[in-house]
Amino acid sequence: MKAKTFPHGVHPPEVKELTAEKALERMPAPEKVVIPLLQHFGKPAKPLVQKGDEVLLGQKIGEADGLFSASVHSSVSGKVLSVDSHIHPGGNPAPAVTIANDGQDSPFPVKKDVKDPFSLTPDEIREKVREAGVVGLGGAAFPTAVKLSPPKDKPIDTLIINGCECEPLLTSDYRLMLEAPDDVLKGSVLARMATGAEHLIVGIEDNKKKAFALFQEKIREYKGEAVLLKTKYPEGAEKNLIYAILRREVPRGGLPFDVGVVVQNVGTAKAIWEAAKEGKPLYERALTVSGQAISEPKNLIVRIGTSFQDVTEFCGGLKEEGNILVMGGPMMGLAQWSLDVPVIKGTSGILAWAVREPGPEYPCIRCSRCIEHCPMVLAPTQLAKYTRFNKLEEAEKWGILDCVECGSCQYICPSNILLVHWIRLGKNKILSLRQKKSS
Ligand code: SF4
Ligand code: SF4
Incomplete structure (x- = not known):
């Protein structure tokens, strides 16, 4: 079977062998958790508890502040x-x-009123x-309920x-995918029901052949299709994935809704299933702890709020x-300067490794490699230059x-130019100017 893909992109060393064969292990809950009220795209949640309150496992401690x-x-x-x-x-x-964890894991009582999650309405x-x-x-970490609510004038197929x-x-x-394929697929079916989509497709890269074979067999029962994708970075960026599978182009500034598509990650699909079936809140997640500087790389299920210190120990x-x-x-990860930070809902991995001091930045030699590899068909060198000289209108x-901040341009640049840094700065400046104008 020929693997599908998108144009451009890069192929950095995969280094997945450190953990690929390591089954998910449940890390014991730590003595203390720090749970941020902002773990998602949008506004922070409003606190529902105060110092001294007793809380139960799964109890809501912060209420969503609006739709986003x-x-x-x-x-x-x-x-x-x-x-x-x-x-x-x-x-x-x-x-x-x-x-402070009392070690009891006393659960917050959940009304289990759903016998068959597939009988739920969207x-x-x-x-x-x-x-x-x-x-x-x-x-x-975009709120999933919003993604499952396509606008009425944008039907999803x-x-x-x-x-x-x-x-x-x-x-x-x-x-x-290997250990909980049915939960992933049942959550996917619920997401299909919520969006009104007819087709369900799971895209899997060809460096995960075991998962692909398993899904190819299992997905028939759920009336969907598994599609093999070429191992290339960033194949999983939404717009690239949609192009690779359906040959549909999301317009500039547009969303997958605009081309009749919704994309969800496999972990999110599993969380959708658990929420619908058991009313289980998202208080833990699967993540990878890896890199040459981690003594025993693992795949773990970790409680939200566990410190990086506890996880790495x-x-x-x-x-x-x-x-x-x-x-x-x-x-695309975010560099950390302290182990005191907590695991949040968006923590897909904790990585540590050793690098030599980064080499100096050289002038651009106009080789155009950044342009050739940009999956969004942008001109990264030009965008960085406009930001550097504060020409924000031109950059826009x-x-x-x-720019999806995938880092492909910076990875490929022979002059070590911090392209993503400049582009991210330019985006932030433009967005905060927009915010100021509208407030
Ligand atoms: S400009 Fe943005 S989208 Fe294009 S390669 Fe660079 S980081 Fe990725
Ligand atoms: S890859 Fe680097 S050196 Fe080449 S054109 Fe882009 S910014 Fe310039």
Whole structure:
């Protein structure tokens, strides 16, 4: 079978062998969790608890503040120590609820009123997902209930489940596909029902042949299709995935809704199923802990709010030579400067490795390699230049807001130019100017 793909992109070393054959292991809950009220795209949740309150496992401790927000739940039972600002893996401090774990895991009582989740209406599915605080687990953490609510004038015909996990080193989605395929597929069917889509397609890269074979067999029962994709970065970026599978181009500045598609990650599909079937809130997630500087790389299921310190210690600790710590994958992940940051809903991986000091940045030699490899067909060198000289209108005209920050241009640049840094800066400046104008 010929694997499908998109134009451009890069092929960095995969380094998935460190954990690909390691089954998901449930890490014991830590003594203390720090649960940020902002773990998603949008506004922070509003706190529902205060210092001294007793809370139960799965209890809602933060209420979504509007549509573009998500509720957060306690990942342990115990006592609230503080509701305060805390260091956050996103870079800036954020409000968070710190809870001392009483070790009992006393569950918050959930009304189990659903015998058959497949009898739910689309509105009921969305409500269960919203109530459980489910967000996209591929890294973007967009509130899932919103993604399952396509506008009336944009009918959806296809739901794509993203099983690419195209970032190097990460393998926890692969393990979910191997270890819980039915949960992933049942959640996918619920997502298909909620969006009104007719077709269900799971896209899997050809470096995950075992998962592809399993899904090819199982998906028949769910009236869907498994599609083999070429291993290439960033195959899992929504617009690339849609083009690779359906040959549909999401317009500049547009969304998958515009071409009749909704994309969900495999972990999100599993969370949708658990929310609908058991009313289980999103208080834990699968992630990969890997890299040369991790003593025992693993795939884990970790409670939200566990510190990176606790997670890395559970993996045998950091080796001395490590000098880089990242949340997410090595291409799009966020560098961390402290192990005190908590695991959040968007933490797909914790990676540590050793690098030599980065070489100096040289002038652009106009080789155009960044342009040839950009999956969004942008001119990264030009976008970086416009930002550097504060020519934001030009940068916008050249499509800077369509950059998905995949890092392919920077990876391929022979002059070591920090292209993503400049592009991200330009995007932030443009978006904050827009915000100022509208307020
Ligand atoms: S410009 Fe943006 S989308 Fe294009 S390669 Fe660079 S980071 Fe990726
Ligand atoms: S890859 Fe680097 S050196 Fe080549 S054109 Fe792009 S920015 Fe310039």
